[in-house]
Amino acid sequence: MSHSTTANAVKESRVDVLIIGAGPAGLMCANGLAKAGVNVRIIDKRPEAIPAGQADGIQPRTIEVLQSYGLADRLLQEGNQMHMTAFYNPSSSGGIERTGRAADVTAPTARYPFEVTLHQGAIERIFLDSMAQSGVSVDRPVQPVALELSDDPKQLADPRSYSVKHINTPLNSPPTDENDETEVVWAKYVVGADGAHSWVRKTLGFTMDGEQTDYAWGVVDTIPETNFPDIRNRTAIHSNNGSCMVIPREGDTVRLYVQLSDVELNAGRLDKSKSRAEQVMEVARESFKPFTISFPNPIQWWTVYIIGQRVASNFSAKERVFIAGDACHTHSPKAGQGMNASMNDTHNLVWKLVHVLRGHAHLDLLKTYEDERRKYAQDLINFDKKFSALFSGKPRTEDNADGVSHEEFLEVFQTFGQFTSGIGIHYQESAIVNSSEQQYAKGLIVGQRLVPSIVLRAADCRPYQIQDLAPSDTRFKLIIFCGDLKDASQRKKLDSFAKELDSETGFVKKFTPEGAPFDSVFDILTIGTTKKETCSYTEVPERLRSHWSKVFIDDVSLHHGLGGKTYETYGISSNGAVVVVRPDGYVGMIASLDGSVQHLDAYFSRFLLSDK
Structure with missing residues (x-):
């Protein structure tokens, strides 16, 4: 692969594991490696951690995982718990009416039989504070420039060789002679956790395979005023005006997912400059009728998106460079899987890296990361296609007999409870999974x-x-x-x-x-x-x-x-x-x-x- 340098001084460093991207997947990875005593470095091109918004739902299995690192208590203290889900459908008298309620989690063995909602910035802060105890912090803002992976079989066969060359440069503004340096980082392993538009994935030449739907959604985080009785429960609304999902959050904050029909596409992509938070809130007002909902308080965060379901062609290059999280799988946020799948990717990878780095395990152990997590990602996409289609579909009414019925939606919601909760994740037979007894x-x-x-x-x-x-x-x-x-x-x-x-x-x-x-x-x-x-x-x-x-x-x-x-x-x-x-x-x-x-x-x- 080609790379570039600058005329400025080039400094060099060595590290066991370099992590690119400081979202939930990267931070889970950095924290786990730091606790294990690994020489780890994590970089991010954002100048500071996100203050609000983004992902916000933690599933029951992920709470168990966080507990295994000693991090669940703070999550439970700061976050909101969702125990109940309500379902609303068109009323014969116009507007919507509640057609049922059910447990939010349908996984009998869940230790934590609920979801926790907390904005991504606060979740990342839990990891950042834990990492700080091990003397690790995020280097930011740092721009990756080039990535070279050795082709030498002898070097690649040595699990402790520095076989990855990474070049980055600080994103300082304004640059000075002292801080505008190109840096060469020699790493034994690299983890690309740099999001859906992953620079690492593109540099490796991996493709994102799948498809994009024509379902457009808006998201708003705010404190609404409403007489809607289920505003503090997760709520699925199917109205003749479109679908909505209510996600109660920490404090009085509520996240609204609102289906949008009047959006402009440019080459299959949303033109966010043509969208406004007010548009999302106006659709919500109509969809909530006969209940009222208003938005007198500041908007904490908002966005619009089109649902796409894709999985990367590869999760690893020669078991030296790995991608994780949104870098290797994207799907709709309705089932609350994105951040959970991302963190569980690197939870799966951390212990394998540690054992290989310590010389305890064969390099082949690292192949099981892609085997286990790529199959899970494909299963997730298959589920998400069905769930998001049901959620975004028109409700069944007298005038639309082919629409989505409450019973059909509830059945899928409960049948896939083991999967969406993370409790039912099942890794197949391999070197590290032996079911013979x-x-x-x-x-x-x-x-x-x-x-x-x-x-x-x-x-x-x-x-x-x-x-x-x-x-x-x-x-x-x-x-x-x-x-x-x-x-x-x-x-x-x-x-x-x-x-x-x-x-x-x-x-x-x-x-x-x-x-x-x-x-x-x-x-x-x-x-x-x-x-x-x-x-x-x-x-x-x-x-x-x-x-x-x-x-x-x-x-x-x-x-x-x-x-x-x-x-x-x-x-x-x-x-x-x-x-x-x-x-x-x-x-x-x-x-x-x-x-x-x-x-x-x-x-x-x-x-x-x-x-x-």
């Missing part, structure tokens, strides 16, 4: 996230959410469901497992770097069925309890009746099982306690490296 825990689907459940810590009977025992700390979690250790046969089985695990040929020692702590790659937890009145954490073999806090039981708490259903929920028998949870919280493998060390060794040998 799924039968030992039928309630935990290999390739899906660890289902929430309450267990008690054996030492002090304190209840814990099992997801909180599997934080995003880059370690694999080995959850050993050991049954009742008062049962002699179970105790014998566990002793045998512990002995094999501790052997010099066992996978834990094989894949733990020389001199590193025993639990640096694998965090071992045990969950038994012995009752709280008789259990002792010391009954667990010493090798399986690196600390007293790592032993748990499946019993009911002393207060509030929490817990006692984990084995039942997961479909695990009294014979026990071993569950491998990947660093991103997804179940990678399930095995029986009998002979499981060999099975686990075979699983980890597919992608981990030993320095022995």
Whole structure:
């Protein structure tokens, strides 16, 4: 690839991972890498972080992911929760009427059975403050100029080589001799999280494949005055004047999505200069009738857009340069997926980069990023096509028998609840997803996230959410469901497992770097069925309890009746099982306690490296 330089001084730097773009996908990536101790740098061409607007909805699974990084509490504190969705359709007397209400989230295992809405600027601030604790901040404003990826097979085969050359220049105004420098950044890996018009994607020559609809929508963030009774619920409105969606936000703010029919297109693109926020609000006034809605307060943010559904042809170049978020998939915002899909892209990528950079894993591990996230993006587009068509379609009335009925819309809304919530994301069979022994825990689907459940810590009977025992700390979690250790046969089985695990040929020692702590790659937890009145954490073999806090039981708490259903929920028998949870919280493998060390060794040998 060609590149340009300037006559000014050229400074050079080296970095493990360079991230281009400081939106939610880039910040999720930077924060996760920084927490793992990776030398990471993130640049953005915007002079400052966005103050308001943009994406605003966080789905239940994404809240779980943020919790795994210790960031959910602040989100829940600052954001608005949406528990209910209301549906409005044309009334026989004119205007609209409510035809039903339903739970906003239809995913039975959701730990957080609601959505959180908060403007993107505030969500980004949560990441920025977390990154600052690790000494990482966004370099801005910085303009990328060129990107060169090595063609040397030997260099590309070395996961720690600086095989990407990136050239950028500060966007200073006015420029001076001191600050108008071209910089060459040598990076081991680059992540392009630079939005729908991604410079990285275009530089790599990747195409965006898909189509654009003719559905035009306007968005307005403001504090309205209205007698509409569902203004604080997510509301889907199908009116004869067009469709609307109401999204309540933090404080008294409301976001309105309004279908527009009178818009000008220029070569298939909206001419935003011909649009006004007032136009969006005027259509809303008509669509809300017989209810009234007015807009006396300042407009915090607004935009207009045409729904397009596209997926990038590739998500990675030679497993050295990756694209994530809007750079590789775009769709309508109606189902609230954009920011969620974007952050979960880089959540998937972070731990893989870390293990490769540390020399713990084969470079091939990075291929699973595109395999997993591109299939998800394609599934998302297929869903979005159906959902956005239903949402933007004309409602069914006496005069329009072919229109969208309330029942049809509600069915799609609820049927796809697992998908839109993020709870149902399912990664397919691969080197890191092995479902061959799924039968030992039928309630935990290999390739899906660890289902929430309450267990008690054996030492002090304190209840814990099992997801909180599997934080995003880059370690694999080995959850050993050991049954009742008062049962002699179970105790014998566990002793045998512990002995094999501790052997010099066992996978834990094989894949733990020389001199590193025993639990640096694998965090071992045990969950038994012995009752709280008789259990002792010391009954667990010493090798399986690196600390007293790592032993748990499946019993009911002393207060509030929490817990006692984990084995039942997961479909695990009294014979026990071993569950491998990947660093991103997804179940990678399930095995029986009998002979499981060999099975686990075979699983980890597919992608981990030993320095022995």
